[in-house]
Amino acid sequence: MSKDYYQILGIEKSASKDDIKKAFYKLAHKYHPDKKGGDEKKFKEASEAYQVLSDDKKRSQYDTHGRVFEGGADGGGGFGGFEGFGGFDPRDFQGFDFGNLGDIFGEFFSGQGGGSRSRRGRDISIEITIPFAESIFGGERKILITKNATCGSCNGTGAKSGTKQKKCAACNGQGKLHETKRSFMGVFTSVRECDACGGTGTVPEEKCSSCHGHGVYRKQEEVVVRIPVGIENGQMIRLAGAGEAMPHGASGDLYIKVSIISDAVFSREGNNLTMKLSIRLSEALLGSEHSIKTPDGIITVKIPEGVSIGEILRVRGKGVPITPGKRGDLLIKLEIKLPGKLSRKARSIAEELKNEGL
Numbered sequence: 001m002s003k004d005y006y007q008i009l010g011i012e013k014s015a016s017k018d019d020i021k022k023a024f025y026k027l028a029h030k031y032h033p034d035k036k037g038g039d040e041k042k043f044k045e046a047s048e049a050y051q052v053l054s055d056d057k058k059r060s061q062y063d064t065h066g067r068v069f070e071g072g073a074d075g076g077g078g079f080g081g082f083e084g085f086g087g088f089d090p091r092d093f094q095g096f097d098f099g100n101l102g103d104i105f106g107e108f109f110s111g112q113g114g115g116s117r118s119r120r121g122r123d124i125s126i127e128i129t130i131p132f133a134e135s136i137f138g139g140e141r142k143i144l145i146t147k148n149a150t151c152g153s154c155n156g157t158g159a160k161s162g163t164k165q166k167k168c169a170a171c172n173g174q175g176k177l178h179e180t181k182r183s184f185m186g187v188f189t190s191v192r193e194c195d196a197c198g199g200t201g202t203v204p205e206e207k208c209s210s211c212h213g214h215g216v217y218r219k220q221e222e223v224v225v226r227i228p229v230g231i232e233n234g235q236m237i238r239l240a241g242a243g244e245a246m247p248h249g250a251s252g253d254l255y256i257k258v259s260i261i262s263d264a265v266f267s268r269e270g271n272n273l274t275m276k277l278s279i280r281l282s283e284a285l286l287g288s289e290h291s292i293k294t295p296d297g298i299i300t301v302k303i304p305e306g307v308s309i310g311e312i313l314r315v316r317g318k319g320v321p322i323t324p325g326k327r328g329d330l331l332i333k334l335e336i337k338l339p340g341k342l343s344r345k346a347r348s349i350a351e352e353l354k355n356e357g358l
Contacts (some may be wrong), residue, residue, distance in 0.1 A: 003045070020053050024050040028046060121245050126145065141227060167201065232268075239253060266295065273294075277333070279303055316329050317329065
């Protein structure tokens with residue numbers, strides 16, 4: 001029974017060559033046998049369909065007769081032997097965003113994702129704890145981390161001071177290694193970075209005694225972390241290039257997660273600071289003044305006459321700095337302490353207030 005190549009690729013008979021390529025790539029990405037969850041049978045079917053439909057002559061024969069006449073192993077009675085992708089070139093996909101094409105075909109096609117990639121060290125993540133006041137006004141911290149750092153003796157070259165580099169014997173100075181592989185699709189050449197020289201094509205004539213030729217070594221390093229003004233709990237600070245060093249490559253990044261110690265008096269609401277202030281009943285009735293110790297000094301707050309429970313006083317410009325010269329506000333929620341037991345004199349005064357309708 002003749003196979004329906006259009007159905008296999010999931011396309012219409014009027015599909016263009018680009019549509020055929022896209023459909024094949026999608027299925028190859030999904031069913032490649034070297035990929036976890038791949039399906040070799042479906043991958044072969046998709047490859048067979050692509051070889052026929054991507055070739056104008058074969059497609060014309062298939063559309064007319066439902067088969068391709070090539071005099072192959074089946075005596076010309078069908079598909080003329082599967083010998084590869086029949087003109088498939090990964091470069092034809094330039095301009096399309098298909099994800100990790102190189103991850104699938106990199107080991108089969110020379111120079112198409114199988115070559116060297118940019119070398120980069122590992123990122124490091126740590127956590128620091130800072131007091132509430134430092135989160136408001138910022139600051140600076142010095143921390144010690146242990147990591148792979150660039151060797152100071154050879155500046156990362158791996159060579160002993162005063163010596164030269166020589167051509168890498170493993171790759172003959174090319175920085176790449178070519179490997180031939182056989183698969184059910186045929187014979188393919190892949191290219192990978194040379195491990196001996198890290199893709200540079202050269203190695204030290206004499207190795208550095210500090211890093212033993214690696215260009216990096218494990219050490220404890222002090223890092224200065226600047227805490228930005230107004231940072232919030234759980235935010236991350238990124239220091240580019242402060243992570244693990246990589247021989248013949250870029251260093252990773254350092255990520256610092258900031259945890260803030262809660263304050264006994266103040267909390268934060270956006271760019272405002274909030275607090276509670278307990279006052280006596282007489283202060284609520286007659287007004288008063290209170291000295292309050294804030295994160296940036298002592299201020300005097302005037303309590304107006306006749307305030308009520310839960311009323312909020314706003315002190316402008318005493319909150320979280322936003323921009324130079326601009327800050328949020330300090331919000332003070334008033335709590336009125338009511339006496340649990342009245343003296344005879346206080347009771348008499350309260351009775352008088354009651355009689356006056358207060």
